[in-house]
Amino acid sequence: MPHTKCFHCGLPCESEEIHFDEKAFCCNGCKTVYTIFKDNDLSYYYELEGAPGKTPELTQGKYDYLDDPLIAERLLEFKDESHHIITFSIPHIHCSSCIWVLENLNRLNPGVYSSQVDFPRKEARIHFNSEQISLKDLVSLLNAIGYEPSITLEQYEGGAKKVDRKLIYQLGIAGFAFGNIMFLSFPEYFESGEYWLEKYKGLFHWIIFAFSLPVVFYSGSGYLTSAYKSLRSGMLNIDVPIALGILVLFIRSTVEIALDLGQGFFDSLTGLVFFLLLGKFFQQRTYSFLSFERDYRSYFPIAVTRLKTDGSEESIPVHEVLTGDRLLIKSSSLIPADSILLKGDGRVDYSFVTGEARALSKKSGDRLYAGGKQLQGAIEIEVLRPVSQSYLTELWSDAAFSRNPKTAFRNLTDRIGKRFTVAVLTIAFVAAGIWLFIEPSRALNVLTAVLIIACPCAIALAAPFTLGNLLRIFGKKGFYVKDTESLERMALVDTAIFDKTGTLTTTRKNSIDYTGIELTEAEAVLLKNTLRASGHPLSQTLYKQLAPYNIIPLDNFEEHLGEGLEGRLADAYIRVGSSEFVTGAPPAQAGGSEVHISTNDSYKGHFIIRNSYREGAGKLFEDLSHAYSLAVLSGDNESEKAFLEELLPPLTPMYFNQKPKEKLQFIRELQREGKEVLMVGDGLNDAGALAQSKVGIAISEDANLFTPACDAILDSRQFANLSVFLGITKKAMKIIYMSFGFSLLYNLAGLYFAVTGQLEPVIAAILMPLSSISIVAFTTAATNWIGRKIV
Template sequence: MKSCYHCGEACKSDALVFDNKDFCCNGCKTVYEILSSNDLDYYYQLDDRPGISPKTQSGKFDFLRNEEITEKLLEFKSEQVCIINLLIPEIHCSSCIWVLEHLSKLHSGVKNAQVNFPEKTVRIHFSSEKISLHQLIMLLCNLGYEPYISLSDGDKKERKIDRSLIYKLGVAGFAFGNVMFLSFPEYFEVKEFWLDQFKYVFRWLMFAFSIPVVFYSASGYFVSAFKGLKSGILNIDVPIALGITVLFIRSAFEVFFDLGTGFFDSLTGLVFFLLLGRFFQQKTYSYLSFERDYKSYFPIGVTRINHPNTENQNEEQVEVYKLRKGDEILIRNNELIPVDAKLVDGEALIDYSFVTGEAIPVTINKGEKIYAGGKQTAGLLQVEVIKAVEQSYLTQLWNNEVFDKDFKSSFQDLTNKISGYFTKAILSISIIAAIVWYFIDSSMVAQVFTAVLIIACPCALALAAPFTLGNLLRVFGQQKFYLKEANIIEKMADIDAVVFDKTGTLTSTKKNLVTYEGISLSEEEKSLLNSTLRASNHPLSRSLYEILEQNDIKTLDHFTEEVGKGMEAVSNQNSIKVGAFKYVAENTEAASDQLNQTTVHISTNNLYKGRYILKNEYRKEIKELFLELGKDKDLFVLSGDNDGERATLEKLLPLSTKMSFNQKPQDKLQFIKKLQQEGKSVMMIGDGLNDAGALKQSDVGIVISENINVFSPACDAILDASVFGKISQFFSLSKSGHRIIKMSFLFSLFYNLIGLGFAITGHLSPIVAAILMPLSSISIVAFTTIATQISAKNIQKKQE
């Protein structure tokens, strides 16, 4: 079979030929013509599959002709240049980057373009005098890189990037390096005239370097400790703040009264390593959007139909927010309906899977209500707005209190759980040691008391969790499991109930299973069936066409389609009917259709032949996954579909799995809440906007996605559908993370005990502190890094 020269897809028998090259569609041919005419045909040497087929529908981006809408999309606008940042999900390789960054060669109105590959965005500078935004978008669409523009783009706020941690880390690192350099003569007690003369200058310089470290770089620890004490909580920042304070005061005291060099090296090193751990913990997959609501899915503009008595004639492009009750709008094929509306004209076949999870499209008659979030799948519609976008059915989900509260913030991680005990223990040891030394040598009391607080500062303890979880975060990312925050890993370790959505989660959105029941079709009939399915735009027809073996395509002499019923075609005096049972078998005595099945019936030359039964294909890993998870977790399946798949699921899943069907979004949310009230720690795994409430309510909400950059509602993590079977592996890794953190605490305790031996006996010198404190931090970082890698490899081997 021939392959398309542009996109690499397999060409059908009716492939286009141009310039002695094969193309699967006119769009690919057009892209080739554009590139070759601009001397850019060496683009095809960059990658084996450089492009993708343009599939943009006519009129889809007409709303960009409205200046009010385009103003909201542009980042900057002047007479000379406009700047816009566009999300393009189809960016997938170096060739894509190359084409998009060479847009200026395709149109003189484009000044330059810069691609952000991780975020799959392109920032374009263009001249509005030479090319309008609408023309620019259509140029991208013709190249096969259709931007994703939604309602959220119109009211997005300026992105604020907090770089304060980086600045603090930089200051601490600069001071640490210089203080260590200035301290070397003191370490080795070098007896040299000039060094001895300038040691006082060095000490005061070290003091000066430490001031911005304490009062700027370490300020976050003092604020956190104060808030913790104010709330009656001894968090990990309390002993850290105490240690930093004592280090600074004692060191300053020694310098002021010429008693010694102090512990400025340990002080700056401590703050530097602590901030390094916090920076590592903050590092996450920022290019993924974990906080999407309905605005990320709804169109920003629509076509409103104006009546003759209004100022604007015929049609105009308006913002979705400006729609009011009574307005009439056009909805094109495969467009999302942004408001609750009433059908005025057209044949409506609405796919509500985005809202309810129900996979089978619903036929809507004139005058009936269509809910926001439904997608039209059968041509052009004219509808009348019943409610504004803020009042529609789907947006009511976001009025639930669960979206106004942060249920995650109360989680207390393992480090903070033990910090209270640690602080009390250290204070007790320091006081007891001071009392003992009071009777032995009262002049040593202050030195021993402060030495205990200095050496016991829990730097290694504070680094254990950030570096362990940060390393696991990176491992998960390599396995295509993207977490919003590192502490989600700790939450996963405590999960004892897992709730799965069905459609799009347990089933694949890209594959269907098909079985045929009835009289076998001849090769001639199969060919006619394929030709008829190919001419239809019905989702079931398209699905069946993609699944069936491709026979020779025939030219149809006659073709008609009745939306919601079926289609009829004639070729070489042979007729065929394809569609619903009542439409196909109206003149036959064939058995009626069974309930709760997705079927396509066939009759040829007025003789009923049989039916194709389509089922979503369940992910092949679910049986093993459920058996593995069921060993220590309660498992549940919630579905917006009817219970037609119950028997199939009962065969696939363990008997202990509890299933509920016909679940609305609010039902799913309440189900999660009920489990939590029973004391369960719940993980919800879903895929659609209808799962958003349940995902937010759950302790850990995971979205499974075929495309991690686009359709993903608010969640804690995004799971690539290709690694669905590794969920049990991720649970095992999160538990390994807990064990590694506990082992790190033991190492930290070991170092503290050694240091306490020096401190209590009054032998804690600056050089001992300078060795022990950084050594404990570095060894903890090394241990957590190696341990997490070993755990990841061991678990992966078990899975294989």
């Protein structure tokens, strides 16, 4: 029986249905947001997209720490008397409605001057008057309309983000100069003899020279600096011949216009720099809004509530928490440090830390670890170790995070470029030396022609454009790769390791089976209302799956933590929970979580709640088994081992109850055996293994929510296509090799004519950008062709 959908957020109205203004709402929060929009003439929000909103959360006292001026100042980008600017990360931004309402915040509160949304980054930059609306009130306003900002310890420690726009400026200047120099050079291309062109030709040449100066010394400075540092360190990289080609073109062209020998090769020079920068820009900007270096700070709060000795409360930054401090941890809040539970009933979810899917019951005196989430009610804890020394942060102290294991990988371009550089320089100077004896007047022409025609710009562009375009194609399909080197490493892996919980399984649905005597409608109503009163994850999972019944207050309800529930309504009595709690018998190995039921002391049956595995997982493993060695590492128990054996190829190793450090050590052992390891995980507990592996891929239900340190983020809906993505990276490397082959043939042909003195520098300068354009066209077309296989 379907539920009525909430007009504001679109979720089904399960527990209650509120009618207002001839519309249905799932809770008072959604109704309040609708009222705010209506009263402020923002109802157009709902016309942009149906049910675009999010149910606001209750946050009383949650943002008190923002009243601390020291914390606020660290978060602000700009502060000048009353005018403040701040950029918020708002994960819920997902459609045009979100952009529209966030950019109209000034209509909700006049203290907001303006706001601008960066949709790809899911960020909002807000200018506001601190005398009319405080930072705390601004955040509360955003939460009230369903757009709660994500404010984390990482943001506090890092301060306001600084955007480096240097590459954009360099590319813009190079493109502007390239276009204008081409325009000014047109008459000479056609050797027009018009009087006014001949009269002002010298002026045009010096204007062209002026345009080239910022291109060489600003736009091309990166290549010149890199080549200089390379030579100083006694090494040769791909930038050496590129820098030499730039300098030769510039010096030769300057000499020609200074001595009135011609117009030089400034058009080819600026075109070369422009195309090189375009490749670099293409590579850097592709999906740069994703974060691949996140750690525990990315989701830790920046402040917590500390209890003073007089019983009062204060908000303090989390890094100021000391051993012995007493903290108040509210419902659904994270435990920031290793501690002892003093008061309250703990119901702690460690799934982000250990991978174990079930929440744990804790009582006074039990030890709690940083990273756990208190699910139900408030608790008081005493800190044993500060945040920087807690169990969670020990993982980030491992060598896998203090060094970068990928730096030893020399990318393909540098490996080939070094040999190419030596060969080109040798040929150029040997040929020039020979011509000094044969015909000295042609020696400089030969040297220049060789350096220009053999300039490795085509090689330098092949990998960035091939892999950069692949980044774009993958990103459009939900596979967000960190950079082009990650794609190169991905093509080399031979072993794939998978986490289970949250990676092979999905958090969006579960498989539930019932065995036993069918419940009467009255018993089903009692069961539904008993489950509704519990915050246990299994209770809530089962509650959402049961058919809707009337919500009736129970006469009596009692929850036995770690055991089960008891509920009474009139003369009907029910017990729900573990086999031992309901029947007194130990549980059987059911391959899932069991929830047993008895009514009026009469046993009825049990539900088995199993994890749902991602669609296409079996086919994926079958495809991968042909090219990769496979294994499963799980922090969960062995309850689903039998099912996994059916899902995975025969004899696939499976390891359960694996702690984070054990996963990391497992990867290291494989690497000592010479394996190139790919790790696929989802949680914080996988972060060490992801960082240690050759390539770490994080599976995410939402790519903009927390993901651990990784090389790529895979949208969970594309999980079944992982083998396709990996196969395409191998094909991309073949495309690069083919590009190198074409470039080599071109260079060999060009070098023949240049060395024999048959190629004038001007012709070489025209052919050089044409070769670059042909490589760019080929790599783009080829990657689009291989990318068509992705569904």
